[in-house]
Amino acid sequence: MHDLIESFLPELANPILDKLDDSAVFEASGRLAFTTDSYTVNPLFFPGGDIGRLAVCGTVNDLAMSGAKPLYLSLAFIIEEGLPVAELKKIIISIKKATEEASVKIVTGDTKVVNQGSADKIFINTAGVGIVPEGVDISAANARPGDKIIVSGNIGDHGVAVLSQREGLKFNTPVPSDCAPLNRLVADILATSKKIHCMRDPTRGGLATTLNDFAQQSNVGIRIIEDKIPVDKAVLAACELLGLDPLYIANEGKLAAAIAPEDAGLILATMKRNRYGGKAAIIGEVVEEHPGQVVMKTSLGASRIIDMPVGELLPRIC
Amino acid sequence: MKYVNEYRDPELGKKLLEKIKRDSHKHIRLMEFCGGHTVAIFKHGLRQLLPSNIEMLSGPGCPVCVTASTDLDRAIAMGKLPNVIITSFGDMVRVPGSSCSLQKAKAEGADVRIVYSAQDALKIAQENPKKSIIFIGIGFETTAPTIAASILQAEQEKIKNYYVLSLHKVCPPIMKAILDLGEVKLDGIICPGHVSAIIGARPYQFLPDDYHIACAISGFEPVDILLAVDSLVEQIESGQPRVDITYRRGVKEEGNEAALRLMEKVFEIGEADWRGIGIVPESGLKIRPEYEKFDAAKNFKVKIGPGREPKGCICGAVLRGVSTPLECKLFRVTCTPERPIGPCMVSSEGSCATYYEYGGRKTNR
């Protein structure tokens, strides 16, 4: 156990972690944001990422979605006996790279090894702390009629990349997972305008879930336009192949937001200049009608309700 | 996507709708037989866009929905046998049998794996020589030939641990059975496009000939479906029903002869138990005795109790086109996609799931 920890410490070295105290002690003042998530993705490695990168970006993004500047993460592993050391090493290097890109530090951690069968190769938990700047008040309950709905880029990339590696489904996708830290993108957005009412990264359950959350928690209606939703044509093809809808597929490097209409143009321009916002698009708006519901105008001009996802997404034959 | 996007062209769609509105005067009832069509119609909002004198009913063409509880119970029981790996299409795993589902069985320790293709199941069989791989064969004539092909491949490659539980069913007999029940009066049927890619147009000829029902074999994009509705309107208004292939790029009059031969080689027709409808003679596919060694039903004996249908569930009536999900007391109340009671809610293209997902809150005809 000690060997394992010793072997990866050098990769993640920083003054707080190096102390190896029971707790990481640091100064922080202001409004703090605090979040945690556990990562159990299968397979561990997929085009564009792996469980390590996911574990860092997921938690960094949860902090960023509150408008916080992410500072420190904790990192805990539960490892199934027998996991090849080479795989663990790869994951740790990936974590290191992700923390560097996001400019966050891992300041405390834990490792447990459990018997074969008690965990599925490796589970990772990360918790994160960040500081929310003054004047920023982002919540799913803050959307108001007139707000524009914006997404930062193509949807569905991550889910499709992961599915492509699953036994029984294997196919080759030219589109890698979009797994990425969005804190810089969010910082850029907030520097342009603080009128961000709602913001979330549409992970499990996809964009449909996030928009439904906004609609329900703010008690407003949301109208989106099918033709404006950015989707890579290969992702669309993979969805057609499996009988899935990109609206319900997980993203790990995208955000969706409800923003004040007067700043929408500026915010869009800012996002497009960021490496993770190049394909940003305004896809709809918040309305007073049908509160709690998301309605999409289809290419043919009909309206269709986009409900919360129906259970686990299963590839279908029919 | 080629051969897809062109048939989603909103301009063409709008023009077809205008033509349908112009040409359609009578009040008519059309059934889209196939679950895939039900989904496409809802997804593109076609029910809203069609004129109100055209009534659309959903049919039983959802192979997941019509799998009998007892057949599902049998699959689950096989999954609980030692050294068995159940492989199944994704659609099936959440469907509730009498008391369990494949997914629940998996949570309780059964080895259940979702596959996209029968070839993936064959691969699993090759990689697990000490286990028995049972493939749950559901689907109509689109899928049955692929399963037949997988059995022939297993034979050729000497894969000895691959088995199929054939729950396959065929379409034309069930169409006849529903019409003979006399519960629904139909003027036209949108016939399943991909089933027809295999069986061609001739098997539907009895519909105009004996029942005076118009038929259009349709593709799955909105323009395809509107083209089919347009054909049905024309046939009905002129009083000259026939079988019209509007999905010309995918369907030939004679169907796919290579696929039909494979199906013939491996399967024979027998009776089948259709959930919500009952036993329908000559509507199911059984593995022929020559391929018995691949037949899960012959090689794995399991004991199952009598099938149970949940109380209050009207999936049967929905499948026969007699009721819509909106008339079910359980719909949206106790029966939801998260906690489905009947098969029509679980299957992603079952009527109830479709109504739920795509706007069953308002009355949608």
Add this chain to the structure above:
Amino acid sequence: MCLAIPALIKSIDGQQAVADIEGVTRDISLQLTPEAKVGDYVLLHTGYAISVIDAEEAAETLKLLREMAEAG
């Protein structure tokens, strides 16, 4: 009835082929469509080609549709 999507045959090896849909590729079986050639589009259902798409018929259908659209 079932989900089948048009895919391009990129290469053939015996009864197997590589199918491509907008860059997504997968190994598929041509057991049901032995006549399929490289460059053909097929309808792909659960990893098997069930029919070779008739390009001429497709073009003809679109032509008729567009004529109808112009006339209407």
